[in-house]
Amino acid sequence: MTMIRFSIIFLGLVALNANANTPVSLPVPGGVVVIALAKKSDQPPRATYNKKRVSVVCNDSTWQAVVGIPLSAKPGRHNIKVSWPDKTTSTYNFQVENKEYETRHITIKNKRKVTPLQEDMARIKKERSIKANARKTWTDSAARFDFIRPVEGPLSSPFGLQRIYNNQERIRRHTGLDFAAPEGTPIVAPADGVVVVAHDFFFSGNMVYLDHGNGFITSYAHLSRIDVKPGQKLQQGDQLGAVGMTGRVTGPHLHWTVFLNQTSVDPSLFIADQLVTRP
Ligand SMILES: [Zn+2]
Known part of the structure; x- marks a missing residue:
């Protein structure tokens, strides 16, 4: 494409x-x-x-x-x-239709974030179910799709990338869109929503999930700090946290995910009019 x-x-x-x-x-x-x-x-x-x-x-x-x-x-x-x-x-x-996604090799210095220790597994398993439940959130209020960008900064990793960590054979798909930005850069709600999860995850670091209604959910990972609490209502443009490098990262960035019907989809489709193509 x-x-x-x-x-x-x-x-x-x-x-x-x-x-x-x-x-x-x-x-x-x-x-x-x-x-x-x-x-x-x-x-x-x-x-x-x-x-x-x-x-x-x-x-x-x-x-x-x-x-x-x-x-x-x-x-x-x-x-x-x-x-x-x-x-x-x-x-x-x-x-x-078919779409080819690019493959990229990534090196993570903290090896424990690529091959977790046995003692990390209980935490990772518990966090998987917190994430699955967040994706399943359904409220009847009609979703709005007129998004603003959640953060300023260039795109660093596109959605769908096939990533190989530390030369291991296994491929992991990149299910979000990354924006590179200095630590502390404000992250805002791209549309009105309700905070469903605000939690420190093993891989995703400090992370917030927002419910925009009708199974339309967004999440924000690797934050340096979280400024909101579960249940809190946000309006488009309200700050929810700041860019950081918590969890499995190579540098400070926002990993932004968009879910529809519990499925992560390409976030760039929601802000296509606000993306600048860089050579
Ligand atoms: Zn990412």
Whole structure:
């Protein structure tokens, strides 16, 4: 996927859908697909993809499903199932295209953060379930997709990168977008949301999860400090913490993750109009 093709898709979408409350539709593994649901109803229908509930928004009095596609998805035909308030159901098909992601070697000086000690495993296991529960958060309030950037600074690692740590054979996918910024740089909520988790994790360091409604969740990792508490309501632009290098890192940066239907998707699709392409 070249930047040129990406720009054309994005501009096409803006031209078609000015002020629409949806991210850029890019139906690839790790991308997002926006599906117009043809039928009318006053109440939102309930949509699922791979048995996980999907965000549904209203644009121009039409319901639209905003579906996150897992990095592990196979190219080909996929579908969502929709249940309407009148008890009828519909199936909508969509095509997932292939996308090649780059591979990069990373060296982490703290070897324990790559191959944890036995005594770290209980903590890591517990933290996995805290993260899974945060991703499962569902509130009925309608999601807003008109994001601002969470931090100033250049992009350092793109979403989807296949990373090999310390020359080990195993590949780990990069499920967020990294911004390089000096320690202490403010991080703000890109949209209104509620803090669901604020915790110090073994790999992610100090981390905050925000719930934006309808299964739309964002997270912020490696912070030097956390300025919010679980349950706290934030408005777009409110500071939630500061850039740091806690957890498994090579230097200070923000690791930003966006989840839809419990699936991490490319965060750049939500701020495509605010990204400057660097050579
Ligand atoms: Zn990252």
